[in-house]
Amino acid sequence: MTDSHHDAVRRENLERARANADVPASRSIPHPFNAGRWTRRDWAHASLIATIGVLLAAIVPGFSTALEGGAQNAQRMTLSLGLPKLGKQGSNQDRWQSVTLKKGQTLSGVFEELGIPYDQLEKVMQHPKIKPALRKLRPGTVMSFNLPADGSVRAMRFEAGIGIGEEAIELEFDGDALRERALPMEITTRTVVLSGEVGRSLFASARKLGLGSAQLNQLTDEMFKYDIDFDSDLDDDDRFSVVVDQTWKNGQLVKTGPVLAATFTVDGKQKSAFRHLRDGKPEYFTPDGRSLKRPFIRMPIPYARISSGFGVRKHPVLGRMRGHMGIDYAAGAGTPIMAAGDARVEFVGRKGGYGNAVILNHGGGKTTLYGHMSRFAKIRPGQRVAQGTVIGYVGSTGMSTGPHLHYEFRVNGVHRNPLKMTLPPPTPLQGEALVAFKNETRRALDKIREVEDIVFQLDDDSRLASTDKTAAPQKKG
Incomplete structure (x- = not known):
């Protein structure tokens, strides 16, 4: 072939290549796996397609299996899970909450704290029986509220007064109405023995046991003022026991009565006193029926x-x-x-x-x-x-x-x-009165001994154990 022929063929190929380059991509899409060298664009497209495929396989269950030709033959396994039973939604059962009034806290503050609407507070404040009782509210008063799940207030309870015989009441909210009903009160009286050691202060020890100033005055000013000098006679390890009646209301102690019997063990010697009605008036007596009352008290000022x-x-x-x-x-x-x-x-x-x-x-x-x-x-x-x-x-x-x-x-x-001055004491108990008195005192003393054996034996065992632990070890010979 002549050079002129080669030139003609080269020109024809160039024109054909230029014509192919001008054809739109939609009309001419080469097969991706055609033999030949890939361009950067080809590699980028392939990478993008592969990434999308992996993501779809991970996100859509079964997608990877669907891509396979043998998807119709794939095995499927079903796992049965035991689910917990669901409770009834929107339950509106009774839900009681109790609040103990703190110092300076008001009823409106309690309502606000619990999210109770103000109009309910107004109903309570205007109730003819509750209104005066609210003036007696004091720190420590317990109030209970029935607050169902729907955010309403169904009822409230509290004691109308602070006396033993005064009842607790419940106010039930029913729309615009406010119904009142009395709650049953459980009032019990128990005769108890309270025992302890004098310690650094008789008054502090007695109060720790639950005795008030009235009982303390009976011990020091009426029962043992002639037998015990409370300023100098008592040591820390001396013991005392007191028998009293306690009144409980709904599980709470509301009253401690006068001392019925008491003993002091001072330097190992027990002194006893018992309360007994004579001619309708209470007096304190020794175990043999002699009155502890004297015509004149020795000191017109106690502990002077x-x-x-x-x-x-x-x-x-x-x-x-x-x-x-x-x-x-x-x-x-x-x-x-x-x-x-x-x-x-x-x-x-x-x-x-x-x-x-x-x-x-x-x-x-x-x-x-x-x-x-x-x-x-x-x-x-x-x-x-x-x-x-x-x-x-x-x-x-x-x-x-x-x-x-x-x-x-x-x-x-x-x-x-x-x-x-030595003046004759009052006449002692005699006859049937003395017999009845001794029967009472015998039971009281037996109960006191029983309680002291328990209380002080535990204390003695604790002290003994403590002494054993702190004792210096003996030298080994």
């Missing part, structure tokens, strides 16, 4: 210190020797002063060096005088007062260098030393 005794002394104000015809008890200003015995008030007012003074007439020619008072109690001449009645308060009026009580005892006008 004697600052000056009976006899001749140098007067602190006059500065010369002079007979001191009474007993001085040092005490803080304002300390209550008690009548030493049952009496009629003979004098109330200012009396020379005695300052503010009271004279009581006990009958049988016996009188007592109380001087240097800061003020008087609500008493008047001619009035009858019982032993232990407060008749005035410690002061420093008259010839006095500091607050104290000057106490005198006279028989037919003659001064006697109050600390040395």
